[in-house]
Amino acid sequence: MRLTKVLEELGSSLKKYRNDADPNLSGIQMDSRKVRPGDLFVAITGFQIDGHKFINEAIANGAAAVIGENELELSVPYIQVFDSRLALGRAASAFYQHPSRKHTVIGITGTNGKTTVSYILKHILEHAGKSCSLLGTVSYIINNEVYKPSNTTPDALQIQELISKSNDEFVVLEVSSHALKQYRIEGLELDYGLFTNLSHDHLDYHPTIEDYFEAKTLMYNYMKKEGSAVVSRLGEWGDRLDSILKAKEIPVYSIGYDAIHDLKIEDIKLNGESRFDIQMGGITYPLTFPSPGLHNVYNAAMAFLTAVKIGISPDVITKALKSFPGVPGRFEMISHPEGATFIVDYAHTKDAIEYCLQAAQEHEAVKVKHIFGFRGERDKTKREHMIKASAAMSDEFTLTFDDLNGITEEEMANELKELNERFGMNKGRVITDRTLAIREAWENARRGEWILITGKGPEEYQSMYELPTSSDKETLLYLKKLQNKEKVIG
Numbered sequence: 491m492r493l494t495k496v497l498e499e500l501g502s503s504l505k506k507y508r509n510d511a512d513p514n515l516s517g518i519q520m521d522s523r524k525v526r527p528g529d530l531f532v533a534i535t536g537f538q539i540d541g542h543k544f545i546n547e548a549i550a551n552g553a554a555a556v557i558g559e560n561e562l563e564l565s566v567p568y569i570q571v572f573d574s575r576l577a578l579g580r581a582a583s584a585f586y587q588h589p590s591r592k593h594t595v596i597g598i599t600g601t602n603g604k605t606t607v608s609y610i611l612k613h614i615l616e617h618a619g620k621s622c623s624l625l626g627t628v629s630y631i632i633n634n635e636v637y638k639p640s641n642t643t644p645d646a647l648q649i650q651e652l653i654s655k656s657n658d659e660f661v662v663l664e665v666s667s668h669a670l671k672q673y674r675i676e677g678l679e680l681d682y683g684l685f686t687n688l689s690h691d692h693l694d695y696h697p698t699i700e701d702y703f704e705a706k707t708l709m710y711n712y713m714k715k716e717g718s719a720v721v722s723r724l725g726e727w728g729d730r731l732d733s734i735l736k737a738k739e740i741p742v743y744s745i746g747y748d749a750i751h752d753l754k755i756e757d758i759k760l761n762g763e764s765r766f767d768i769q770m771g772g773i774t775y776p777l778t779f780p781s782p783g784l785h786n787v788y789n790a791a792m793a794f795l796t797a798v799k800i801g802i803s804p805d806v807i808t809k810a811l812k813s814f815p816g817v818p819g820r821f822e823m824i825s826h827p828e829g830a831t832f833i834v835d836y837a838h839t840k841d842a843i844e845y846c847l848q849a850a851q852e853h854e855a856v857k858v859k860h861i862f863g864f865r866g867e868r869d870k871t872k873r874e875h876m877i878k879a880s881a882a883m884s885d886e887f888t889l890t891f892d893d894l895n896g897i898t899e900e901e902m903a904n905e906l907k908e909l910n911e912r913f914g915m916n917k918g919r920v921i922t923d924r925t926l927a928i929r930e931a932w933e934n935a936r937r938g939e940w941i942l943i944t945g946k947g948p949e950e951y952q953s954m955y956e957l958p959t960s961s962d963k964e965t966l967l968y969l970k971k972l973q974n975k976e977k978v979i980g
């Protein structure tokens with residue numbers, strides 16, 4: 491593609507174009523190390539490092555043109571822009587010929603539930619005989635091929651490239667607030683924009699919860715003309731978003747507990763699996779959903795309403811929900827030979843912990859134990875609330891290491907001790923070594939107990955383990971195998 495073709499799409503982000511050569515571009519890169527002859531290099535002012543420092547390297551590697559924010563004279567055509575991240579999205583979309591226009595694209599934002607709702611939607615769509623790509627925290631899946639994720643929402647370049655490879659009719663993608671602030675979905679066009687909920691999280695990145703909410707609303711700047719929103723109005727943020735979207739004249743379909751909503755949830759019965767009714771258009775649909783917990787009722791309801799709007803029949807959706815296999819690392823159960831149940835769950839907010847502990851209680855557990863920790867520098871303000879939730883709803887809990895992420899073992903150990911003393915209500919203790927904490931729980935597990943281990947799904951990049959496994963689930967499976975072996979040998 492010619493450089494001028496890309497330039498046409500930069501719109502108001504273009505500041506200055508300093509060369510009238512028009513090279514044919516063979517690719518786009520934002521990392522100088524990946525530049526091949528004929529590529530367009532986009533220099534990003536990063537959080538860690540300034541990409542403009544690598545322009546010479548990019549040119550030495552054969553860059554045919556460069557986009558950047560600084561005032562520069564270069565030996566190749568240089569396009570100066572106001573914001574390189576924004577320009578990157580637009581340029582990548584142009585280069586890959588606007589791939590999102592060829593698919594029905596569903597963006598999902600919110601604090602919790604994005605991964606779960608995306609998996610439920612993919613399952614429903616496939617049940618209805620349709621194909622669906624998925625981009626999110628656990629994996630990127632395109633044409634049934636699984637790629638290891640770099641982020642919850644990939645960078646703009648990767649999004650456009652992956653979607654351009656997709657032969658699937660639908661694309662479901664998780665849209666994080668980080669991604670929205672960093673223009674990672676610039677150049678993407680959405681058919682449906684889903685909002686799950688908002689709660690205390692990522693306040694290390696967003697100065698206030700208002701800023702966090704505002705970032706979430708940015709997703710709706712990327713709707714196709716005929717696009718619509720599906721909003722959970724089970725909380726105040728959903729109500730606020732509803733007003734904002736109506737002011738923008740974006741059609742909103744909502745879920746809630748009242749008849750004013752397009753989908754009304756009622757008659758919830760939680761006992762391991764979830765049974766509940768959905769009222770839509772004067773018809774009641776009784777549903778069974780195998781993933782435990784009230785939060786999963788909400789997730790299933792969001793997916794139900796979205797699927798109906800897509801045009802899938804409620805009968806097909808009902809059947810699909812009943813056979814939903816669950817999401818890796820979300821309330822995954824591992825049975826203990828003595829009759830206890832271990833659960834691995836990715837809960838890392840106060841709300842998520844409460845939903846999970848409530849779901850364990852629904853099973854009439856003899857005792858509910860909880861093992862969890864905190865990520866290093868991230869979100870220090872939410873730790874107190876997570877401990878309070880656990881102290882209020884579990885019978886006992888263990889604080890342990892999670893990702894240390896920027897702080898030392900000693901600092902984290904002291905923090906766990908101090909937080910436990912202040913907010914643990916004498917129910918907590920600290921075992922810093924996570925593997926040891928899990929092993930200790932495994933060895934002491936008794937019939938009827940539920941032991942919830944939260945904070946880590948299967949995502950490898952979250953791992954802080956050295957040995958012998960890379961996730962909480964693998965640790966449990968390893969202990970189980972070890973115990974079975976010991977039994978055989980004994």
Ligand SMILES: CC(=O)N[C@H]1[C@@H](OP(=O)(O)OP(=O)(O)OC[C@H]2O[C@@H](n3ccc(=O)[nH]c3=O)[C@H](O)[C@@H]2O)O[C@H](CO)[C@@H](O)[C@@H]1O[C@H](C)C(=O)N[C@@H](C)C(=O)N[C@H](CCC(=O)O)C(=O)O
Nearest residue numbers: 520521522534536537538539541544641642643645666668
């Ligand atoms: C803090 C943050 O959000 N950083 C994101 C940001 O990185 P950055 O562009 O600032 O990276 P940088 O290292 O400063 O590099 C600047 C530029 O120099 C370039 N470079 C660098 C070295 C070199 O030799 N040559 C070169 O050209 C780099 O390719 C880059 O373009 O832009 C990158 C591209 O989009 C992201 O991958 C990266 O996410 C990092 C890995 C990250 O950890 N982000 C987290 C906080 C995040 O985004 N999380 C959310 C979900 C959160 C949740 O819900 O739990 C997510 O969507 O994943």
Ligand SMILES: Nc1ncnc2c1ncn2[C@@H]1O[C@H](COP(=O)(O)OP(=O)(O)OP(=O)(O)O)[C@@H](O)[C@H]1O
Nearest residue numbers: 601602603604605606627785788820835836837842
């Ligand atoms: N609708 C919901 N409301 C509150 N908590 C939820 C909801 N759905 C899931 N959870 C809890 O949050 C955890 C993370 O769920 P999920 O991975 O679906 O969310 P996410 O938005 O993708 O999270 P992240 O952005 O951090 O990857 C789950 O393991 C569960 O404990």
